[in-house]
Amino acid sequence: MAYLNSLPDLPEIVRDSRLNATFHTDGRQSYIVHKRGGAHRRAKETQDVWVHEKHLGSGGYGRVDVQAKESKHPGLRQLRAVKTILISDTELRSRRDFYVRELEAIIKFSQVRYDDLFVKTYGWYASDNHLFIAMEYCELGDLHKYLKTCPDRRLPEDQTREIASQVLDALSRMHEENFAHGDLKPHNILIKHRPPDPWVVKLSDFGISRRSRNEDTAPSPITTVRGTDGFMPPELLNISGSSSKSIDLYAADMWCVGESIFRILTGRPTFENTQDLYGYYFKVGQFPVQVLRDAQVSEQAIAFLSSLVVCNPSERLTAKQALAHPWIMMAVPESPVFKFSDSLAEKLDVVAQNLRLAETEGEKCRAMGYLAITLFKMDMFVSAEFCYLDFIKREKESLSGPTVQFNPCLVERENLIRLDSFLIDLAHTLVRQEKIEDAKHFYEEVISHKISLYDNAHQVTIDVMYELAEVLRSRDKLEDAKRVYEDAQDTTAETRGDDAISD
Structure with a gap:
């Protein structure tokens, strides 16, 4: 599989998704190390260590295993599923275009605009005769x-x-x-x-x-x-x-x-x-x-x-x-904004029309939130961010308190979940740009949404808190990381004590 790693003419989307990987074992446990360069010249090189946790299943394609990311904080558990496919170099050489196209398809449907539709692929790596695809782990199964x-x-x-x-x-x-x-x-x-x-x-x-x-x-x-x-x-x-x-x-x-x-x-x-x-x-x-x-x-x-x-x-x-x-x-909730069957362009037209027709401030706020989502799914990131900031401004003005907090009554539960996917990706982008304070703001926004949707003891809320803590720690913001991590640990302890975490 070294042949796949060394191909100079891989499509950009495939080349950029390859993970630098080295394979290790200590005799009892196998693990993978991914090294990552900094976002700029002065940034430190970092590495992620993923340890084999359990076997999920096997089939004609190969096997799927669960790996856990090592962390200095034992409560910070990040899991991923890794699919292992056996492909000989001879087969790869003879059918190179087929495999490259298939990788291209898998990665294509892992873009953020497809987040709520397909299991996300984080990247791929290879060794002799094996191709590994790292994917989102869905703990509730199939x-x-x-x-x-x-x-x-x-x-x-x-x-x-x-x-x-x-x-x-x-x-x-x-x-x-x-x-x-x-x-x-x-x-x-x-x-x-x-x-x-x-x-x-x-x-x-x-x-x-x-x-x-x-x-x-x-x-x-x-x-x-x-x-x-x-x-x-x-x-x-x-x-x-x-x-x-x-x-x-x-x-x-x-x-x-x-x-x-x-x-x-x-x-x-x-x-x-x-x-x-x-x-x-x-x-x-x-x-x-x-x-x-x-x-x-x-x-x-x-x-x-x-x-x-x-x-x-x-x-x-x-x-x-x-x-x-x-x-x-009958499964599509009544919405003045769009139906799931509409194309993105049709959704944009409907959103814009509803924004023009909105009479109350709440309706305008809601329409602006939908507009941000739609623009984001069309890869119009700058416009999407502008609309989202307007959405936040309108939401803040519609509340009596001084803090910016989402009012879940304005948007149905499913659309709030979709909005959070948008905000998390925006936070990831800001982290890559080293705009940590801005990213932290969006993480905290998502946490407040999760609390309004579930409660602070729900595993979904805890997971976002842990992710924020890890981002802050990796950027040497140790005091902030410690505070968020301790909040998450306290919440986890309370949850275990009350047996309150739902699946």
Whole structure:
């Protein structure tokens, strides 16, 4: 894999995401060291040490492990998941463009504007015959494992709709960027929040981990994948006799969406075996409507699934059409600002219109906050920051107290979570620019939001406090770091004592 490390013509996005890594072992424990240069000439070189913590699972792609970052403070636990893929130098040399494109896709969908849609990739590194991809660790696991703990292995329809809406939102963005997921199933839907909190899920495991070993190596407008038995549509099983070059992988994704939703609603597959699927394809059997009705699924949901699990790929709903389906639209909260199915440009138009039409100061404040989010997702960072500062100013003026504190009544819970993702990324940018005091302000803003959403004893709040403490410590602001760290430790102790941390 030294060949991949030394390639001089890697795309910039791939080259910049490579992590400098050295591998060590003390005989009992293995660990990875990443060295990082300072942001300017006088800044000190730093290093991060990641220690193997536990094995998560293995598959045809290789294995996934959890690593913990070493810290001088034992309470500061940062975890990441690392996927290890075995690729020989011979294979890499012969199919170099394919692997580079797949890395490019994974990194592309780790940009901040996709934070609420896909599991984030932090970077990649390599050793002889192995490629390692460092990713966000979702401690609540995947939807497949969660369903095993549910009665009859299924979820209520309203919760299923929430999940389906988020999955389609992510899939729509992938398709807009000319990428197909290729292996959509509950195993690859990772959970960030679940009841009693609102559902928040992210897509994972697309691209390089499901490379096909027999596809045409010629350039393709979309990622070529193989899929998983029980979730693949007829055209991928060659029931129809279609040429692999003529298969619409976007439509194949939509079949997988329908199959996944069917299983979430009923706890069983749409077709119990391949013979049933053949019967459905050749019109000997029918779509299992009665199974859905026996599970007390609404007729609207049945109509939605019937428009996805269609043998003719051209007759399936697209991701964008599915987002506009009445059953899915029931999951979208009423908002005067935008719908999830709108494009970014459409959202910007709607936000600007609502800003013009806003009558009360609260409505103007809310619209300005949405405008900041939308501009940020369009990579218009300077304008986004300007709008956010205006948003903060309006919010401060609408409150009686002297401090700048967010009023959660003005923005729905889900949008506040999205705003916090924006603020955290803005804080990260400021840290890289050595503007630590400004970054500290935004961290503290997020902490106040988390307290308003949950409480100061919630693990989400504690995690942000620990991250701020680590940033301050790494920039030699030891007194500030100590204060934040002690606050987090006190909160953790209180939480453990009261057994108050929720999942």
